[in-house]
Amino acid sequence: MTDPTPPSPAKRAALDWMDANEAALSRDHMTIWNLHEPSWREYKSCAWYVARLRAEGFEVEEGSAGMPTAFCARWSNGPGPVLGGYAEYDAIPGRSQAPVPCRQPREGVSRFAAGHTDPHSALGIGSFAGFLAAKHAMETQGLTGTLKFFGEPAEKMCGSKPVHAAHGYYDDLDAAISFHPHSFAALANSCFWDTHSAPYWSRIYTFECPDPETWGRINSGQGGSGSSGVQHGHSAARAPGAIDAVCLMYTSSKYMKEAMLPHTGSWSLNEFIPVAGMAAADNLAPNIGQIQYSLRAPTLAMCEQVFAVLDRNAEHCAAMSHCTVASAWITKTRPGLPNHAMAEITYRNLELVGAPRWSEEAKVFGREIQTGLGLVPMDDPFLPEIQRLVPPQEGEKSFRAQLPPWQVNLAADDYVDYTWHAPTVRLYVGRPTLAPPEPGFRYPEWTRHAMGGVPACIDPMWATAGRVIGATLVDLLSKPALLERAQAEFRERTGGGIGGSTWVAPLLPKDFQAPVDYRWPEYVTTARGEGWTIP
Template identity: 25%
Template sequence: MKSRLRTALLSLSALASTPALAEPLADADRTAILAEVDRGAPAMARNALQIWSWAEVGFQETKSSGLLQKDLKAAGFKVTAGVAGMPTAFIASFKNGDGPVIGILAEYDALPGLAQAAEPERHVIDGIAGHACGHNLFGAASVAAAIATKNWMVAHGIKGELRVYGAPAEEGGSGKVFLVRSGLTKDVSAMLHWHAGDGYSAMQGHALANVSAKFRFHGLASHAAAAPERGRSALDGVEAMDNMVNMMREHVPQETRIHYVITDGGKAPNVVPDTAEVYYYVRHPDQQQVADIMERVKKAAEGAALGTGTTVEYDQIGGTFDLLPNDTLGHVMYDNLKQVPLPTYTAQEQAFIDKIAATLPKGGRKQAGGVAPYSSGEIMSASTDVGDVSYTTPTAGMSAGTWAPGTPPHSWQAVAASGNSVGTKGAEVAAKTLALTAVQLFQSPDTLAAAKKELDERRGPDFVYRSLLGDKAPSLDYRKAPVSKN
């Protein structure tokens, strides 16, 4: 935990001395860039809503990825698809001579089990997934920002390379980890990203490191009434493991989060299931701690198999670092976010927000007033594969108000707003902020140098990147339902 304390102290120090290296954009330049994004806003909204309607889960986002690639190619980017062993990943590059490399991350995967209409009441629709984290908005707005930035570079002769990283399977598949591990981000001067949310912020905080895995138990099938003694229940193995892990919760660091779902428990009560599967996440602010705790979970699985006469297989799915703040870049992004006009809503849109709020505990929360004050170093109780990016290249992010205030991520309310003009209006703010920040950084070599120095100081002189996934290949089928033998 010494590294965590050191990082927290650096965050406090950064707050005390705000970096002021980047020259602010001239008013005329800012106005021109905002207008450039405005021209592309209708296409951005169409893309976001189209991706929302497809709602493709991790590593299966063929149509969503293809749509974004098509627009980038049409805008003059060179697109390389299927990078880092992931068919739906891509890198789109526009190079205009030698200079800095600025990257923009794009996501587009949906979450299973949350198909929902774009309506302010619970209305389940056909489909296996829904955009409950707003990645349809994320991908579309990042591409819109990149196209606007590219057009600006051409018009003003700005030197350097602009890249869009199409990163699949953020929800558990650790897509960006494979991009980093393959060395595809190592020459990036600054990486920018954003996320859907219920307010506007450029807070640069920490996320939780995360290791996820599936445990597959194998037993012997038999008639559950006529010959139970001949069976060995794989489901018993899963339930015994879950009981032991639940008892373990008392004996792990208090910052730990452990959650699981049984993804296969058999098909009929009168058949002793010979296969069963449980899917686990383990989170903690420290990467080593999360790896150590998962080893204890593995021991629980082995003990459960021994006690139930079954066997168990361990299949690691994901593994992500915590998120490393970069205040040098964060302040640039914050200053630009404050310069972007926030949306005004039609009467119909405001009614949608109000109806959504009425479905939330205590009616949600009061409408956020503008951009939240800048902060750094807070530990957020969620995980992201942006963490690995942030440990290897200077990285900054922001959130935009795409949902009704008080809306939790991974909820039907988030799905509904992400498929509505309320969501696309918030995404437009993100696109403008990313474009302004990218343009400013292309013209601020001192800021990029300071951001790299800050990264080096935060991660320490002895840092060597080693993925929590080791040399494991992407789990391209991790969202597919397991096939039971029963």
């Protein structure tokens, strides 16, 4: 798959732009890393991207598809392909970590505050850098076409991309690039081939107890509360209420979990309780409670089956606890659709750029972590896999070795919604990961989170991605045959493109309103100053 030809003048212009701007982009990355805002609450991070993109000449729609922390930016240099990509910038609650070689929350915030884990701060800057590099090449080398760059909030909830897709934002794309820091060591610097991410569905159930006084309305006159004429709320039987409903839902669904799906394949179901209570006194029934279920499963049919069980459980739990129940989707994604042509184009540019390389400064930080953990520091503390390339077909073999033959999708990420609207590549680049001292050893998660805030450690990853993305965009703009091959494959896989016989439409309705008004974790400002709040 190696392309022996030297870079074209346009591609050289994109790569040179990256060289000239890498230091400034490193500072930009730290700006987003230091904001560390959680899903649906990335106000400052989104505003930073909007301002920067406008300064670069993009037309930017803020709040795209009704999402306050999303955007859609567009820059055109004349007629030609419309190429898409995106930034993510949400951080994860409970993962506050300072950029130091020991477990230490960031200074000045709660240890339960959010922190970048993947990190999306670098994911966003890497993609942003690639699009700016391509824009520079277009301006200086006369390439025509349109760059469409999205701000995609709440990726950890697979939140925004299904909403953008449902509202039609991807329908005019000719191709798209999805970049992510590596998640699989065997595929650290590569592109997905056949096995793409699986569907991710999430639903929230809201239990309410609107009429607690009707519980036990028919009484026996015993115990001082019936016909005796002595009636008092403290001595009456209290309605179970919404906390009981949530507890019943939680436990009954745990009991039912092993009966939801066959014991084969890779799937997971997790829950989150954003609200439990709202009762101001011990004799009042808690009037509202919520529980969110999030499922990763290989097929849409499996998702339907699990939520049919959960819906039944919710109805029964509401009836037992004297509550009503309402359900609402948080997200519904589709399974990822491969595109070999896009993977090959992108991987050739990864070969041109090469795998990330880490400096002695980065290695010193890695050794300090190892020493602090009581390990013997290594000359090169970083995992060998993140420093070499893996052809997509070889990475695919690693996936297939651990999956049953019928399972063609694994894990979850909402980039999959791009794949049903345009030929899309999923690019992986190795993020800083420490080498284990022995097989089976696992480093604490904070080690990766800390390295995400150390420029010497994290910059090689996003800078490599930026170069690959910029070069790939140039190829798609300057070599029509490459783009046509990718689009022909897309049409074949979808039975004719968008609306084709095997095309899967967005799973959310066209008028879907993003779930931004729930009590998600966030930073708040009160008379006491800025603080972190957990529902």
